[in-house]
Amino acid sequence: MGAYVVRRLVFSLFVLWGAVTIIFVVLRLVPGDPAYIMLGPDADQAQVDALRAQLGLDHSLIQQYATYLANVVHLDFGQSFRLNADSMSLVMQRVPATIQLATTALLLSLLIGLPLGVIAALRAHSWVDRTISVFSLMGQSTPSFWLGIVLILVFARGLKVLPSAGSGTWSHLVLPTITLALPFLAILVRLTRSGLLEVVHEGYVQTARAKGLGEGIVILVHALRNALIPIVTVVGLQFGALLGGTVIVETVFAWPGVGRLLIDSIGRRDYGVVQASILLVATIFVVINLLVDLLYGFLDPRVRLAGD
């Protein structure tokens, strides 16, 4: 297990370094002076000069890269001129709201997606399965910004049972959670269904039946545990899409998280905050995937014990 953890940890750091580098490269690839782009047309010369000095734009690209890496390691993304605060601490203030939204959406998806997937697999090719599959396909294809608007129209403006925007109480969480969860939930249903269908013909499932175990234990213990192994990997990767989705959902529902800060900061050309937000979300994603990899090792002893 030890070697496995170290391998995954190294890969995670590698990915983060890659993300930082991509941001650096993109900033330099965009035509024009990064300082001008980041500050916008109405910045005065003093601000541009200050930023040029901070980014080390007078030095060689390699030196700029080194400066950039050093700043990132110190979580220094500069001051936000517009909000007059440290960029990273601005982002950190918004993190709890995003985590709350993402976690409830994740829980909702698991709570509904896994059972629906299991039911679809057990009733494969029946009308129940077809109904669930159509629902799942629609969930994956529905634009979440549009779904959010429709939910606001129906539940906030029409029925007036839930607030349309803002945060604070649990009722504020309902619509954003559903909107964010739906695509993820839909993918989870699909994955669970196909994963289970792939293992129900395996020998050990037959063995479990021959052991005289009840069908519930055969499916939920012996089959599902194996089916989960490939599912968790994809779920980890799809969690990135869910985090990306927070940007849209937070915008639609005026949810005070990192995603909305990101979009607001883009509008204000506040690129220090933009970089800090993106890197922070990327970090959350990488950490989640590291956890998923560890969970994978826990679920599959063949992986866990391979390195030792």
Added chain:
Amino acid sequence: MTDVTSTELDLTTATAPLVKSKRRGRAGSARIRFGFVVITVYVVAAIFGPWLVRYNPVDTRTADRLRPPFSRLSDGSYAIFGTDQVGQDLFAQMLQGARISIAVGLATLVLAGTIGVTIGLSAGYFGGWLDGVLMRLADIQLAFPSILLAIFIAALLGPSVVNVVIVLAVSNWVTFARVARGQALATRRREFVDASRTLGAGTWRLISRSVLPACVAPVLVVATVEIGHVILAEASLSFLGLGTPASTPSWGVTIANGRNYLADAWWISTIPGIALAFLVVSLGVLGDALRDRYDPRLRSL
């Protein structure tokens, strides 16, 4: 003693997949027909619609603002989907939007496909360190939420149709690269490539004659699966104000505009969303059915 094991045909394992493939095959053709019909309707509407139903972005008529669906307008025409906040016919806007969505989707796939196939072929054909570097790059790209990358690039480049295509292509090349690499590896191992290599055929000739043709079918299948995601991503970026410019009536922009009039005009946001969702569902149905039929191995990608 006769070797009876050489004719392994165990019923219990052999029959189950047979039954599955039979059902999928039959259902698959219905799904493929459905997908093709719907998508043809959209494409035809996108190509010919804007000629039949005129849309003029500067032609605002305040008298016809926020009219509900099936209203009669001041010039005597009917707006079957209603009008928006400046009195523009929503149906005409949506036809224009279909054009943009489909054009952006296709252009993105061509660009992403070209980048991806080039990288994948190079990695798979030449192997070695090049393969290692390119595939690690693909891993990083996959381990990074693609919409964030798209948002970041779009934020720097600013909203324009060309920029959307660039942004989405950059975040979608990996799937194509993986497919092309897999095909290149498989083709390279086959004998006829070795044979032509010993006959002195050049690298480029080998790739274009043997490796590239083998990629066409799986790449097309992947493209069908991906185009729905790309169209959805374009609409999302446009909704956030990072995709097509606000003056362009793409679906994402129209839906975003309608947000400010939810209380008075539900149709502005709702109807384009239904059109968008239905197109993406149909593309998904078609993509899945094609993949199941022609290349089930691609399911894991």
Added chain:
Amino acid sequence: MTALMRVRELRVEFDTSGGVVTAVDGASFEVAAGETVALLGESGSGKSVTAQAVMGIVPKPAGRIAGGSITYDGRDLLTPGAAKGLRGREIAMVFQDPLSSLNPVFRVGAQIGEMFRRHRGASRREARAAALELMKRVGIPAASKRLDDYPHQFSGGMRQRVMIAMALALSPRLLIADEPTTALDVTVQAQIMDLLARLQAEEGMSLVLITHDLGVVADVADRVVLMYAGRVVETGPIREVYEHSGHPYTAGLMGSVPVLDGARDRLTPIQGSPPDLLSLPTGCSFHPRCHYADPLCTTDQPNLRPLPTPPPQHQAACHHPEGVLNHAP
């Protein structure tokens, strides 16, 4: 001897893309208490499907039992729910490939102990102790250390011992072993067969050994039930079947079919290929590969009947058993 299990006119069908396949077509045989019966046949003969039918694990929804009866200890196994209380407790099964038959994500101790926990309501500790006992009994070295290992950490032979331990957990009265040694190294095969024979003697249970290889069962089986294309073609005491094969297919499996080649007899293997279950020949399914076939064999399906030679338990489904008997080596 009274029969512990009796299979009567069993018929099992599968839906395939090519149409309905009758995997088992009117098979009848019985297993007496304490007896070892070899269920013999090539792949696709219906022997494994017969075992699945007895266990109530015919793959659904493709497969179904379309007719006949299976009784165990006087109880009808095919009435819904009847097999449930017996499966695992009274009737247990060991499969061909121990690697795919053991669950890769659970420790072997837990997989064996599960029998006690789920069937007997044993505590974790009791189940663990019982599993350890069983692992010692089936000859797994250092059993107390290996209790917490996973299936992939065992060798093929040791895995099959784990499977056997699991099957024996609740002291079943009938053990069905489906090709228990086919997936194993030749050197290990004999050890596993010896283990099964020893445990059978100790427990006094009935053993149904499913195999395609007569050699494997020669020393342990009391009786043979030979299947071809879903039907029982010959049955009888193993010595009798060996020495006086009454069906040309049996004779072929024994390694030779006598061929009248001018003046001298010559040994040749069975000609032709195993039957296609989707388009079985008319009459006797074996006739296209048979040297004794005549027009009757192409139209009429032969039923099991006693051979002209004693004992009466030795039966074959052949129109011309005399020819086969006369040319037996």
